[in-house]
Structure formats: C-alpha cells, structure tokens
Amino acid sequence: MDFLVKGVIEAVKALYDKEIKESDVNLQETRKEFKGEVTVVTFPFSRFAGKGPEQAGAEIGEYLQRQHAEISDFNVIKGFLNLSLSDKFLLETFNKSISQESFGIFERTNDKVMVEYSSPNTNKPLHLGHIRNNLLGFSVAEILDARGYDIIKANLVNDRGIHICKSMLAWQKFGNGETPESSGLKGDHLAGKYYVIFDKEYKKEIEHLIAAGQSEDDAKKNAPLMAEAREMLQKWEANDAEVIELWKRMNAWVYAGFDVTYKSLGVSFDKYYYESDTYLLGKDIIEEGLAKGVFFKKEDNSVWIDLTADGLDEKLVLRGDGTSVYITQDLGTAQLKQEDFGMNQSIYVVGNEQDYHFKVLFLILKKLGKSWAEGLYHLSYGMVDLPSGKMKSREGTVVDADDLISEMIATAKQRTEELGKVDGFTEEEKDRLYRMIGLGALKYFLLKVEPKKRLLFDPNESIDFQGHTGPFIQYTHARIRSVLSKAGSTDLSFNNITELTQTERELVMNLSKYPAVVDSAAREFSPALIAAFAYDCAKLYNKFYHEEPILKVEDLDVRNFRLALSEATANTIKKAMHLLGIEVPERM
RNA sequence: GCGCCCAUAGCUCAGCUGGAUAGAGCAACGGUUUUCUAAACCGUCGGUCUCAGGUUCGAAUCCUGAUGGGCGUACCA
Known part of the structure; x- marks a missing residue:
C-alpha cells in the first residue's frame, strides 16, 4: 500500500x-x-x-x-x-504477489544474528518455563531467518558449579549405583531426582543443627552435606580424576535426556557452548578494563565498575581472590562468541529475572568500547506461573516438560478419536498426527502471548483445541488441502474475474499483510505477531468457506479463482506456522 | 528503601508509531449439517481499559502521582 x-x-x-x-x-x-x-x-x-x-x-x-x-x-x-x-487491484495483487511461491520470502541480507536460548542447567530436567524459552528462541530464529538473516542458534549449557555437585554428591551417597538403564529413568530425570534428594537431606541436617542451638545462617553454612558439595566443587576445579569421571558420566545421562526433549519440541542448535569451557574466560577483559580505566580496584584487590552515573550501582566484576563471578564469564563469553562468528546482532533469550544483569553486561561492554555491543539484545520473557504460584524444581512443584508433552499428545489422540477423523490412517500416520496436534496446541498456547507478559498455566485446565488455538489453524489448513485434493485439477488458471465478494476481499487484504507481519515480528522479536496473523487467516478462511461454494461453482473462472485463493491461504498459513515451529497436517 | 516490568469482559489474551461505537477465544445462552471436514460458522450476553490528575482537536495507548501484583537490588547463577 x-x-x-x-x-x-x-x-x-x-x-x-x-x-x-x-x-x-x-x-x-x-x-x-x-x-x-x-x-x-x-x-x-x-x-x-x-x-x-x-x-x-x-x-x-x-x-x-x-x-x-x-x-x-x-x-x-x-x-x-x-x-x-478496486477488485481489479486486489486481483492483481493476488496474482502478482500473494499466489506466488516467493510470497513472503525475503532476500538474504549479509547480516548474521546469533540467538542464544535454552541454556539449561545439567542438574535437573526441563520444565514448562524452559519450554517457553526454547519455543521463543527457536521461533525468533526462524523469523529472523525468514527475514533474510543468517542465524546461529546457540546453547550455552550450564554444566558446572555447586548445583551440579549437589546432584552428583547425592547420587554418590544415596544412589546405590543407579543408572538410567537400571532404573528406566530418563537421564535428566535421574539427575533431577538426586538434586531433590540433596535438598531434602540438606534440610534435615539444617534442622538438626538448629535444634542443637545453631542459628539458621550458621546451620546452612555448617551442614556437612553442603561442606561436602563445596569440597567436591573444589576437586572438580582441581581436575580431580574421580570427580571429573562422575561429572562426565552424569552429564552424559542428562544430555541424552535433553536430546529427547529437544527432539520432541523440534528445536535444534548450531553451536553449543559449555560453561565448563567458558567459566574462566573474562579475565583478559578485566585487565583491559583496568587498563582503560573503566574498572577500578579496591584495597582487597576486588575489581569493580561504577555505574552510578547511569542510574545503576557499583558492580563487582572480579573477586578479591581473582576468581570469577557470573558477569566475569559472561563478559568473556560474549567476546568469545563475537570472535567465533562476528555477528551483527546477538539475542539472549533469558527470563526477566535477569533484566538487571543484562542491562549491566551490555553497558559494561559499551563502556569498554566494543563496537559490537550495540547489537546485543536481551529478549526478556515473563515467568510461567501456576495458580499456586511459582514453580520450584527443588520442591518438585514444576510442570515437567516431558510429562506435559506426553499429556498434550494423549489429549490430541483422545479428541481426534472422539471426532472419528482418522479413518484410513495407518498407525504411523495417526501417531504423527497426534503429535502434530498436541504440540501445535502447546506451542501456539505459549507463543501467542507477548514474550514480556507473564503466563499463567493451570494444569487442571487442559489447553484448548478449539477457538483461538493451534489446532484450529491446523484444522483450517487440512480443510483447505481437502478441498484442493477433491478439485483434482492442478490447473487453477482463471480469467475474466472482475468482481470479488466482500469476504474474498477481506481474505486477500489479510493475506497481503504477511510480508509486513514477518518484518515487524523480526524487528520486535515477537512470534506473537505471527500467531495473531495466522489466526486471522484461518478465521477469515473459515468464514469464506462457509459463505461461498468453491467446487460447486459452475463458472470455471470463479471456481478456479476460489481454489487458487484457497491454495494461497493454505500456503501462507503453512509458512506462518512454520515460523512458530508448528507443523500443519494434510488431513485431520 | 531504591530500580525494572505488568494491570483491558467472569477466565485467557489482542489492540501497530495517540485516532471512529475498545476486539478475539473460553465460559453461558440460542441458531446452522440431504451441499466442498461442525476441531467450523452465525447470533445473544458480557468492559467506569486499576485509580487520580495532566498534555492533545482526540488517550487503553504519552507524562506525573497513587494502588495492586511480579522480579531484581549477592564477592549465587
């Protein structure tokens, strides 16, 4: 326009x-x-x-x-x-642009963008919060790719630290050699089980110490389990053979488990970074910052930056004993990524509890004069809450990712069977369909909401399959494919169309927005815009489908135009849903 | 205490850089199938856009303040 x-x-x-x-x-x-x-x-x-x-x-x-x-x-x-x-203009738009294979495909740019997402801890399985993160990251990467950027999907795995030692220690003490094979437990769930056991045993020790007269703070510090965990971490850092072996063994279990979940979700990565490799990075940057006078040293040798002029606080960037804090390694890792890929933009998909951290991180890099710091962006998203409040892994009040996915698929199966829509499907096709619909419902549910907003999930109310949902859009696609296959002919050419119905006009107008929607979604890193667009297409198509006959029209030109319009709608819905990581079926 | 974010229908959410009588879905109620898939379509019901000021021809949207909720404010990550 x-x-x-x-x-x-x-x-x-x-x-x-x-x-x-x-x-x-x-x-x-x-x-x-x-x-x-x-x-x-x-x-x-x-x-x-x-x-x-x-x-x-x-x-x-x-x-x-x-x-x-x-x-x-x-x-x-x-x-x-x-x-x-004019109808003539709308028809021209349809013929020249909307109905073309290339509709909504952008030219490739020379820009490279890294999207870091997922970034799990290897001491517990993924939960609903991680699902939101993974779907957001994956979808944003797809959207940016569609917009013409070269994408690097990165996963920075938090595979070391005291929390990892906790599950290791608990397994060592209470595990009796349990393995995924012996227990039938998925590796990440096995590790998570011992993380919970650690917490339980640790709390018992604290109670005993308090009963024996210690203050709560002292008890937390003095509990033998915690002391042992700290000792184990020191041994890990000293490269102790036994600890390293245990660490490798348990992490391998966890990775095998994560792979299954990632595969279910349909997400993938081009590059893995491991904190065990990167946790010592950042010291060079500290030196650089000191030399440039951006950082300063206190008497105890700790290194700081003063951000009070920017409305923030003084921030520690290196401990007095020379060891790293979180931001030290993040500074180093940012530098490393930049050296590895030289990207123009780098998106961090991380929850909003880290807003301050990223504000500080990016500001420091700018103050250090890193030109690429301008391209850093924290895609912050809201927590997923339960009606009972926040999810807590340690206390077991989480919606487990694997469980939820299976439940969604099971519900999809049940609904589909009730509707009796799988006649003539092979078992394999049925399974594929149930998975497609179950995940479609889940993904759409999470992605249709603006990332920034916190999300309420009620496990007692199953995710809808009707109305403003993924399956509704998938259904519309299947419905269109069904009409097209019934049409038989592949020749959808038409002439002499001069007049469109009101609904046809609306549908054409809506489809024509697709490239602009992709552009906005890419600029705002917002899958929700794509989700809303796909819904509008489906909604309008169903209205059109209801109001206007397609195959029964006698006038061949009108019939073919309506078929072509149907096909263009199906194709556009498919493209849009693909950007959300949602597949659409031919039949359902 | 200080900082950041959020607040729209009973519930879950849209509402683009300020623009017309604030829109969907779910829930409730009613209708549509001898006709291309009823996971659909049509209709009814439902809102002082948390509150109070301000800017403007015009404010859900911008500014200030208040209230409620979330998060952060660690030599944790």
Whole structure:
C-alpha cells in the first residue's frame, strides 16, 4: 500500500501546497462497520488545509480517486477518509504477489544474528518455563531467518558449579549405583531426582543443627552435606580424576535426556557452548578494563565498575581472590562468541529475572568500547506461573516438560478419536498426527502471548483445541488441502474475474499483510505477531468457506479463482506456522 | 528503601508509531449439517481499559502521582 502514502503526500502538496513527511500520513485498516479497506486520518491536515477534516478528506479522496485507478470509491466520516480498493487491484495483487511461491520470502541480507536460548542447567530436567524459552528462541530464529538473516542458534549449557555437585554428591551417597538403564529413568530425570534428594537431606541436617542451638545462617553454612558439595566443587576445579569421571558420566545421562526433549519440541542448535569451557574466560577483559580505566580496584584487590552515573550501582566484576563471578564469564563469553562468528546482532533469550544483569553486561561492554555491543539484545520473557504460584524444581512443584508433552499428545489422540477423523490412517500416520496436534496446541498456547507478559498455566485446565488455538489453524489448513485434493485439477488458471465478494476481499487484504507481519515480528522479536496473523487467516478462511461454494461453482473462472485463493491461504498459513515451529497436517 | 516490568469482559489474551461505537477465544445462552471436514460458522450476553490528575482537536495507548501484583537490588547463577 506504499502508493497510498505517496499519493496522500502528493494530494496534500497539490491541494494545499504543503510538504508533509511519510510519517505524517496515518494509514490504518478501515473498521468493519464502514465501507472501504484503508483509512487515511485527516484530522492533522485540517490545520493547514484551512478547512475542517471532513472537507479536506473529501478533497483528498477525490484527488486520489482521480489519480489512482486502484481506488474505486471513498467515503468520509468525520476525520476519516475511507478508501475502497478496486477488485481489479486486489486481483492483481493476488496474482502478482500473494499466489506466488516467493510470497513472503525475503532476500538474504549479509547480516548474521546469533540467538542464544535454552541454556539449561545439567542438574535437573526441563520444565514448562524452559519450554517457553526454547519455543521463543527457536521461533525468533526462524523469523529472523525468514527475514533474510543468517542465524546461529546457540546453547550455552550450564554444566558446572555447586548445583551440579549437589546432584552428583547425592547420587554418590544415596544412589546405590543407579543408572538410567537400571532404573528406566530418563537421564535428566535421574539427575533431577538426586538434586531433590540433596535438598531434602540438606534440610534435615539444617534442622538438626538448629535444634542443637545453631542459628539458621550458621546451620546452612555448617551442614556437612553442603561442606561436602563445596569440597567436591573444589576437586572438580582441581581436575580431580574421580570427580571429573562422575561429572562426565552424569552429564552424559542428562544430555541424552535433553536430546529427547529437544527432539520432541523440534528445536535444534548450531553451536553449543559449555560453561565448563567458558567459566574462566573474562579475565583478559578485566585487565583491559583496568587498563582503560573503566574498572577500578579496591584495597582487597576486588575489581569493580561504577555505574552510578547511569542510574545503576557499583558492580563487582572480579573477586578479591581473582576468581570469577557470573558477569566475569559472561563478559568473556560474549567476546568469545563475537570472535567465533562476528555477528551483527546477538539475542539472549533469558527470563526477566535477569533484566538487571543484562542491562549491566551490555553497558559494561559499551563502556569498554566494543563496537559490537550495540547489537546485543536481551529478549526478556515473563515467568510461567501456576495458580499456586511459582514453580520450584527443588520442591518438585514444576510442570515437567516431558510429562506435559506426553499429556498434550494423549489429549490430541483422545479428541481426534472422539471426532472419528482418522479413518484410513495407518498407525504411523495417526501417531504423527497426534503429535502434530498436541504440540501445535502447546506451542501456539505459549507463543501467542507477548514474550514480556507473564503466563499463567493451570494444569487442571487442559489447553484448548478449539477457538483461538493451534489446532484450529491446523484444522483450517487440512480443510483447505481437502478441498484442493477433491478439485483434482492442478490447473487453477482463471480469467475474466472482475468482481470479488466482500469476504474474498477481506481474505486477500489479510493475506497481503504477511510480508509486513514477518518484518515487524523480526524487528520486535515477537512470534506473537505471527500467531495473531495466522489466526486471522484461518478465521477469515473459515468464514469464506462457509459463505461461498468453491467446487460447486459452475463458472470455471470463479471456481478456479476460489481454489487458487484457497491454495494461497493454505500456503501462507503453512509458512506462518512454520515460523512458530508448528507443523500443519494434510488431513485431520 | 531504591530500580525494572505488568494491570483491558467472569477466565485467557489482542489492540501497530495517540485516532471512529475498545476486539478475539473460553465460559453461558440460542441458531446452522440431504451441499466442498461442525476441531467450523452465525447470533445473544458480557468492559467506569486499576485509580487520580495532566498534555492533545482526540488517550487503553504519552507524562506525573497513587494502588495492586511480579522480579531484581549477592564477592549465587
């Protein structure tokens, strides 16, 4: 609709001899209750037009209609100039763009973007919060890829530290040699089991110590289990053979488990970073910062940066004993990633509890004069809460990722069987379909919400399969494919179409927005925009499907146009859903 | 205490850089199938956009303050 912006600028110049900018032209979709497709807001023009917005609207409308054959009609209501686009123009748009294979495919740019997501700890299995993270990261990567960027999907695995030692220690003490094979437990769940056992035993020790007269703080510090865990961490850092072996063994179990979950979710990575490799990085940057005077040393040798001028605090970047803190390694890892890939942008998909951390991290890198720091972005998302409050791994109040996925698939199976829609499916096709629908429901449920917002998940209310949901969109796609296969012919050419129905016009208008939607979603890192678009397409198509016959139309041109419109809708829905990591079936 | 984020229908969410009578889904109620898949379609019901000021021709949207909720404010990650 670019020509309209230019057209309005031209009209204003011709009529009122006033130069206005593109951003002064306010175009919006015409509301349903009025005639037209595109609305120009003319309030701002009345000032220099020297007449009311209504009269200015009428004049601009007349001018536009005279100059542009695309505009078939217009009406003015208050400060709103509603323009109707001609059927001829809509058909041209459909033929030249929407129905083409290349519709919504952007040219490749030379920009590289890294999307870091998932970033699990190897002491417990993934839960619903991780699912949100993984789906967001994967989808944003797909969207940026579709927008033409080269993408590196990265996973920074937190595979070391005191929390990992806790599960290791508990397994060593209470595990009796249990393995995934011996127990039938998935490796990550096995590790998680011992993480919980550690916490339970540790709490018992604390109680005993408190009963024996220690303060709570002292008890937490002095509990023998915690002392042992700390000792184990020191041994790990000293490369103790026995500890390292145990660490490798248990982590291997966990990775095998994660792989299964990642595969279920359909997410993948191009590059893994492991904290065990990167946790010592960042010391060079500390030196660099000291040399540049960005950091300063205190008497105890600890290194700090003063961010009070930026409204933040003083921040420790290196301990007095020379060991790293979280931000030290993140500084180093940021540098390493940059050296590895030289990307233009780097997106960190991390929960909003780390907003402050990333603010500080990016600011420090800017102060160090890293030119690439401008391309860093924290894609912050809200926590997933249960009606009972926050999920806590240690206390076992989590919605487990694997469990949830199986439940979704089981529900999909049950619903589909109830509807009796799988006649003629092989067992394999059925399983594939149930998985597609179950995951479609789950993914859409999580991705349709703006990342920033916190999300409420009630395990007692199953995720819907009707209405504004993934399966609704999947169903629409299957429905279209069914019509197309019944049509038989592959020749969908048509001529002599001059008139469109209202619903056809709406559908064409909606489809035409797809490239702009991908562009916005890429700029805002927002799968929710894609989700809303796909829903609108499906909704409009179902309306069209209901109102207009397709195969039964006698006029071959009309029939073929409607088939072509159906096919274009199916293709666009498929493309959009693909950006969300959701597959669409041929039949359901 | 200080900082950041959020607040829209009974519930879950949309609402683009300020623009028309604030939209969907679920739930409730009613209707649609001898016709291309009823996981659908159509209709009814449902909102002082948390509150109070301000800016503007115009505010759910911008500014200030208040209230409620979340998160952070560690020589944890």
